[in-house]
Structures are given as structure tokens and as C-alpha cells.
Amino acid sequence: MSTERNEAYYQQLLLRWQQRICTPTEAIELMDYLRQDNSNRTLLNELQSAFRDVKPEKVLLSADPGDRIRKELLKHIQASPVIPMHQPRKYTGTFRLAAAAAILAAIALPAGYLLLNHGHTPKPATTIQAQKEPAASSHKAVLTLANGEKIVLDEKGMQQLAQQGNSTIKTKNGQLVYEKTSGEASAPLYNTLTTAAGETYPLVLADGSKIWLNAASSIRFPATFAGNERKISLTGEAYFEIAHDAHKPFRIQVKQITVDVLGTHFNINSYADEATINTTLLEGAVKVNSEKGSMQLAPGEQSQVSANGSLKKVTGINTDEIVAWKSGYFQFESADLTTVLRQFSHWYDLEIVYEGKVKPRKFFGMISRHSSLTNVLKMLDANNVSYKIEGKKLIVQGDE
Known part of the structure; x- marks a missing residue:
């Protein structure tokens, strides 16, 4: 087959892939061709351009096919929804073909498709009876004010919702924002932000601290921080980016433990069905206190506190895995x-x-x-x- 005919053939494969009608065999063939040498840069550029605006609603779940393939796939998926431009790592035999197919399929196939199922023939999907599907948009929560009034939050544009003490409450850029106004600090007025299953919501406190609340969770906090500390309480899971204030330490009450924050980024998972309360540090420093002792964490470390208060430190945590829910x-x-x-x-x-x-x-x-x-x-x-x-x-x- 001539060079001209080869290029025309692979251009046709590229078109079929763009139209989502490319077979797995053709996808493997196309990826193999693109990986051969730099002379295929034009096609690779076309591939990247064609999918630059594709939203990365990719789905991949598989029995572990080995560390080498796992790392390569996660690297591709965590990057952009297009094929990266760097020189790919070489594979041999089945592993090479599986990785090529998965990387292509992660972009070309619709959300919900299983990749790398090791040759298992999928069984017919079990019928779901009377099961409500989650809404496409999960950006929702309920805010309960100090007087018991409830406000349903969604993705609407900027709105002024209420006044609590010397804080104005707004929704702004898809998040709940507390803005401190002038005047004397009043007695704390506690508000509660609550999410149901399938919902998340971001929050900016009056001190500028940012919190992302995961599904089936709640956080109780004062509309304005007064006194010599900033204290809130959490049930469920949340990710925190705490504004530094040396004169007002930030403390989070989670069941039987307290987390002292020293200006940092971290995640707390305290769901009732978890065996331990897990605090995972991404940046800065936190100190986790239970009735049986205290433990300070460095980035990449996780504390695990059991129901009886026992503490355990785990190092080398993959923080991307812990906070993937936030993205x-x-x-x-x-x-x-x-x-x-x-x-x-x-x-x-x-x-x-x-x-x-x-x-x-x-x-x-x-x-x-x-x-x-x-x-x-x-x-x-x-x-x-x-x-x-x-x-x-x-x-x-x-x-x-």
C-alpha cells in the first residue's frame, strides 16, 4: 500500500472516530499509526483540535490490569480530554493494545461505558425498578439560617439572599458567599449548609476561607466569626482551603475529634459508614486531636481516627484520589x-x-x-x- 493511500486510509479512520462510529479494532489501528513516529504529527494535531472542546465526562472502571497501565491511563485521563502531545510510552503485546484502546475510548465513548474489562462479556444490565436517577446538575444545597428559615440553593446567577448579623449572604459565581459588613460584631448567628445525596456546594466564609461540601453532608458555622477563634462543625465530607489568621485559630469539630488548622488545604471524610474519620492534608499543616492523643500532619499524610479515639497516621497518600469528588x-x-x-x-x-x-x-x-x-x-x-x-x-x- 502506498504512502498516499496509507494517509488517506488513516484520515478516514480519524473521521470515523470523530463521528463516534470507529470500531475498537479501528481505534487501536489508528492509535498505533499515530504512535509510530513524528511524521504523524499532522494527524495527531487534527485529533487534538477536533476534541479540544469535548467535556471530560469519561467513565472508566476496571479490575486492576497492572501498575504500568494504571499509571499511564490515569495520567491521560487526569490531563485534558484530548490526546497529549508528549512522546507516549511504548507498550508490548496485549498491554499496548489495551492501553491504546482505552485512551481512545476514554474520549470517544459516551459516559457510562466500561473500559478494559479483560475480555469479560458484559452481562445484560440488571433492570432498575423505581429507582430515581440523579439530576444532571448536582450543584445544590439547602441553607438554614439562625431563625430556622430554609433557602434552597442552585446554580442561579448572583443573588442577595439574607442578612445575618454583620454578614451579607449572597450566591456568586456558583457559590455561597458570606461578606462581612461594617459595624460591631454581634453575637454569633449559626447557619447550616446541607447537601443531599447527589449534591455538592461550595461556600466562602466571612473570613475568606473556602469550603466544598460533598454529598450527604452538612456544615454548621457562624455568619461572622467573633472572639479569639474560628470554630465550625462538620458531618460527612468536605474539602477546605482555610484563610490564615494567626490571631484566630481555625478549628473544625467532627464527631469526637477536633482538627486545628494552621492555614492549609485538606479534606475530611467522616461519613457514618466509614470505619475511621480520615483527615488528608494537601498543603500546609493541621493537628488532629482525639481523646487518646494528638497528631500533626505533613502534606501527603492522612490521619485515621477510630470510633474509640485511637489515631493512626498513613503516609504516601494519593491526594488526587481523595479529592477527585471536588472536580x-x-x-x-x-x-x-x-x-x-x-x-x-x-x-x-x-x-x-x-x-x-x-x-x-x-x-x-x-x-x-x-x-x-x-x-x-x-x-x-x-x-x-x-x-x-x-x-x-x-x-x-x-x-x-
Whole structure:
């Protein structure tokens, strides 16, 4: 086959991929061609240009195919929704073909498609009966004012909502903002921001601190901080970027522990179905205090506090995995099935029930939180996870 004919053929493959009608075999062939040498730079540029505006609502969940492939796939998915321009790493045999197909499919296939299922033939998706799908937009919450008044928040434009003491409450750029006004500090007026399953909402406190509240969570805080400390309380999960104020330490009460903040970025997960309260530090420093002791964290470390107050420090944490929810994703790296389903339960409002013994297996991947429950369940089907749906119960059936 001549060079001219080769290029025309691969141009046609590129067109088929752009139209979402490219077969897996053709996708592998196209990726292999693009990876051969720099003479394919023109096609690669066209590929990048064609998908520059594609939103990264990619879905990937798989039994772990090995560290090398996992890292390469996550690198591609965490970057842009286009094929990166750097020289790709070389693969051999099945691994090379699987990675090529997955990288292409992560962009070309619709959200909800399982990638890298190791040749398993997906079972027919289990019928979902009377199960309400989450809304496409999850940007929602309820604000409860000090007098008990409730305000439903959504993605509407800038609005002035209320006045609490010497703070004006607004929605601005898709977030709840408290702006301190002039005047004497009044007695604290406590407000509560609450999200349901499938909802998240960002908040800016009167001191400039930023908080992102995850699904099925709540945070109680004063409209304006008075006195010599800033103290709030949390249930569920939230990510924090705390404004530094040496004269007013910031403290977060979470069940039986207190987290002292020294100006930092961190995540706290305190869902009731978690075995421990996990505080993960990304930047700065925090001190975690329980009835059995205290522990200071450095970036990349996580404290785990059990129900009896015992503390444990875990180092080398993948913080991207911990805070992926903030960017609209589930992310798993060698997570067991119970961890995967526990996160799904918070978002899709499910009760997880296990029947029989489920064989151990590890999963990795990234899943858009805009994916429907139907598509997420299809991924469980494709990974040979047996289950049935009864109302809001997801009943996982044992392998033995």
C-alpha cells in the first residue's frame, strides 16, 4: 500500500472516530499509526483540535490490569480530554493494545461505558425498578439560617439572599458567599449548609476561607466569626482551603475529634459508614486531636481516627484520589469493592447490602459523577459483580 493511500486510509479512520462510529479494532489501528513516529504529527494535531472542546465526562472502571497501565491511563485521563502531545510510552503485546484502546475510548465513548474489562462479556444490565436517577446538575444545597428559615440553593446567577448579623449572604459565581459588613460584631448567628445525596456546594466564609461540601453532608458555622477563634462543625465530607489568621485559630469539630488548622488545604471524610474519620492534608499543616492523643500532619499524610479515639497516621497518600469528588469524579486506585460501592451509595442514595461471600478484587479508574446510575451499574455488570436492585437497596450477591 502506498504512502498516499496509507494517509488517506488513516484520515478516514480519524473521521470515523470523530463521528463516534470507529470500531475498537479501528481505534487501536489508528492509535498505533499515530504512535509510530513524528511524521504523524499532522494527524495527531487534527485529533487534538477536533476534541479540544469535548467535556471530560469519561467513565472508566476496571479490575486492576497492572501498575504500568494504571499509571499511564490515569495520567491521560487526569490531563485534558484530548490526546497529549508528549512522546507516549511504548507498550508490548496485549498491554499496548489495551492501553491504546482505552485512551481512545476514554474520549470517544459516551459516559457510562466500561473500559478494559479483560475480555469479560458484559452481562445484560440488571433492570432498575423505581429507582430515581440523579439530576444532571448536582450543584445544590439547602441553607438554614439562625431563625430556622430554609433557602434552597442552585446554580442561579448572583443573588442577595439574607442578612445575618454583620454578614451579607449572597450566591456568586456558583457559590455561597458570606461578606462581612461594617459595624460591631454581634453575637454569633449559626447557619447550616446541607447537601443531599447527589449534591455538592461550595461556600466562602466571612473570613475568606473556602469550603466544598460533598454529598450527604452538612456544615454548621457562624455568619461572622467573633472572639479569639474560628470554630465550625462538620458531618460527612468536605474539602477546605482555610484563610490564615494567626490571631484566630481555625478549628473544625467532627464527631469526637477536633482538627486545628494552621492555614492549609485538606479534606475530611467522616461519613457514618466509614470505619475511621480520615483527615488528608494537601498543603500546609493541621493537628488532629482525639481523646487518646494528638497528631500533626505533613502534606501527603492522612490521619485515621477510630470510633474509640485511637489515631493512626498513613503516609504516601494519593491526594488526587481523595479529592477527585471536588472536580466531579470518583477516582479509585486499587480500591476494593466495598470502598467503590460506599462512595456510590453517598452519591446515588443507595443502601448497600451484601448477601453471601464476595470474592476479593481490586478496582481502579475514574468515573464522572454525571454518569447515570444505570451506566454505573452496567460497569458492575461488566466486571462480573452480581447484584439486584430493590427500591433504594443495591443487594450484592456473593460469588460463592
